Amino acid sequence: MKLLDFLKGERKKSASVAKERLQIIVAHQRSQRDQPDYMPMLERELLEVIRRYVQVDQDAININLDRDEDCSVLELNVTLPRT
Amino acid sequence: MAKIIVVTSGKGGVGKTTSAAAIATGLALRGNKTIVIDFDVGLRNLDLVMGCERRVVYDLVNVIQGEAGLNQAMIRDKRVDNLFILPASQTRDKDALTSEGIERVLEELNKDFDYILCDSPAGIEQGAQLAMYYADAAVVVTNPEVSSVRDSDRILGLLASKTRRAERGEDPVKEHLLITRYNPARVDDGDMLNLEDIREILAIDLIGLIPESEAVLRASNQGIPVAHDQGSDAGQAYVDTVSRLLGEDVPLRFHEYQKKGLLSRMFGGGRR
Ligand SMILES: Nc1ncnc2c1ncn2[C@@H]1O[C@H](COP(=O)(O)OP(=O)(O)OP(=O)(O)O)[C@@H](O)[C@H]1O
Ligand SMILES: [Mg+2]
Numbered sequence: 167m168k169l170l171d172f173l174k175g176e177r178k179k180s181a182s183v184a185k186e187r188l189q190i191i192v193a194h195q196r197s198q199r200d201q202p203d204y205m206p207m208l209e210r211e212l213l214e215v216i217r218r219y220v221q222v223d224q225d226a227i228n229i230n231l232d233r234d235e236d237c238s239v240l241e242l243n244v245t246l247p248r249t
Numbered sequence: 250m251a252k253i254i255v256v257t258s259g260k261g262g263v264g265k266t267t268s269a270a271a272i273a274t275g276l277a278l279r280g281n282k283t284i285v286i287d288f289d290v291g292l293r294n295l296d297l298v299m300g301c302e303r304r305v306v307y308d309l310v311n312v313i314q315g316e317a318g319l320n321q322a323m324i325r326d327k328r329v330d331n332l333f334i335l336p337a338s339q340t341r342d343k344d345a346l347t348s349e350g351i352e353r354v355l356e357e358l359n360k361d362f363d364y365i366l367c368d369s370p371a372g373i374e375q376g377a378q379l380a381m382y383y384a385d386a387a388v389v390v391t392n393p394e395v396s397s398v399r400d401s402d403r404i405l406g407l408l409a410s411k412t413r414r415a416e417r418g419e420d421p422v423k424e425h426l427l428i429t430r431y432n433p434a435r436v437d438d439g440d441m442l443n444l445e446d447i448r449e450i451l452a453i454d455l456i457g458l459i460p461e462s463e464a465v466l467r468a469s470n471q472g473i474p475v476a477h478d479q480g481s482d483a484g485q486a487y488v489d490t491v492s493r494l495l496g497e498d499v500p501l502r503f504h505e506y507q508k509k510g511l512l513s514r515m516f517g518g519g520r521r
Contacts, residue, residue: 179439184395185446192402192450199406 201231212242220246251362253355254494255384255422257408259400261371263392264429267465268487269368270298271476272388275491277332278476281363284323286354287337288380289370290346296336299326300472310338313350319357328477333362343376355383373403378411385414386423388456392430393442401426401451425456427490432461437506444504457490459483460503 198205213227228243256269266289273285287295290310296302301324307317312335319335326332335354338345358365369380381387387408391401408422409415415422428444435441448455464481468474476491478484482503492499 181436181439181442181446184442185450188395188398188442188446188450191399195399195402195406199409 197230200233205229205231216244222246251355251359251365252386253365253367253384254386254388255367255369255381256388256390257369257377257381257404258371258390258397259373259377259404260392260397263390263397264459264465265371265390266294266298266368267469267475268388268390268427268429268459269366270295270474271484271487272491272494273332273364273366274326274329274474274476275488276364276366276494277326277329279491279495280331282331282361283364283366284333284335284358284362285366285368286335287368288346288376289368290337290341290343290376291339292370293337293339295334295368296324297472298469299334299474301326301334301336302472305336308336308338309354310341310345312354313346319354328473343370343374346376346379348379348382351379352383373400373407377404378407381408381412381422383413384408384422386425388425388427389451389453390427390429391447391451393428393432393436393444393447395442398442398447398450405451405453424453425494426451426453427457427459428455429459430461431458431504433504433506437508444501455501456493457486458501458504459486459490 209227209229212229213222213224216222216227222244226245230241232239232241254272256265256272258265269285273283277283285295285299286309287293288309289295293308296305304324307322309322311317312319312322322335324334324336326334355365367380367384370376389401389404391397405424408424412422414420426448428447431444432441436443444455444458460482462481462483464478464483465475468478475481475484476487479488486503489499489502
């Protein structure tokens with residue numbers, strides 16, 4: 167199948183792989199831009215706490231701070247492994 | 250009132266100094282009184298690219314520390330009226346620059362000049378942040394390559410938060426994307442990010458596109474900014490960039506791959 171793709175010239179071009187990767191990276195960087203400085207630290211410490219109970223990956227945790235006029239919501243998403 | 254433009258990138262070696270020298274030259278050739286300041290303390294290069302390395306007596310650090318006056322440190326360009334260079338120190342380290350010192354220098358230049366270009370060091374640390382702090386506009390130099398694009402996005406984040414305009418809640422620093430070392434043949438092959446992709450990812454206005462060009466090395470060998478080489482693609486592309494900075498609507502050039510004809514393909518070797 168790979169060979170056929172290659173012969174038909176349908177190999178995925180490296181530039182389009184680069185674009186997809188960058189879109190994800192940049193979206194992530196931008197979501198962190200307006201976050202307070204303590205967020206990376208908070209994320210690390212939360213991960214440590216969770217890992218005392220469940221073994222999860224580095225990227226299994228996702229925190230996000232949504233700020234409104236009069237209140238902020240800290241959203242925490244943890245993907246737990248299937249048991 | 251001078252307009253302060255920082256030439257910055259995050260990633261090193263992408264063409265900031267080449268671009269700062271070429272844009273400053275272009276602005277001065279168009280009749281604007283322009284000074285280009287090297288902020289790369291400890292690793293100065295701008296003097297070489299501008300061809301004035303043997304005339305450096307005092308530098309930015311001397312001025313900031315009160316060891317020399319601005320007029321003693323500024324170097325008048327040999328080729329273009331209205332163009333001046335303020336070199337960086339070769340011996341001091343980065344901590345020799347202070348925000349107050351730079352503010353004083355810029356304040357003094359503000360009266361006399363139309364444009365002040367700041368050639369930023371690489372990185373996102375203090376040196377790069379000082380170079381951008383007082384800017385009105387930024388030229389974000391980006392190569393068509395993943396790490397350069399990612400670093401440019403980091404720089405955009407700093408421009409939006411760590412500049413005087415941001416801290417004072419004034420109009421934001423105007424962000425301009427300058428893509429350099431673009432190789433249309435490789436883009437055509439699908440092995441280099443194309444300019445639309447980069448523009449879409451970074452989502453800022455494109456001020457120019459400079460092709461990968463032999464003229465750039467030739468220019469830096471000679472110490473003559475490439476904007477003087479009007480026979481070259483890169484020289485013309487920088488002049489177009491300057492026109493756009495001055496508000497003119499100039500179509501993009503040098504971004505399309507000129508497919509070779511059958512004969513030159515048969516006899517002229519490969520596509521690169
Ligand atoms: N359009 C271009 N085509 C070919 N070579 C280029 C081009 N632009 C820059 N270069 C080369 O790339 C190298 C780095 O350029 P330059 O010194 O301007 O980058 P820089 O971003 O200022 O680097 P630093 O981060 O170290 O300050 C130089 O050798 C220069 O000649
Ligand atoms: Mg440089």
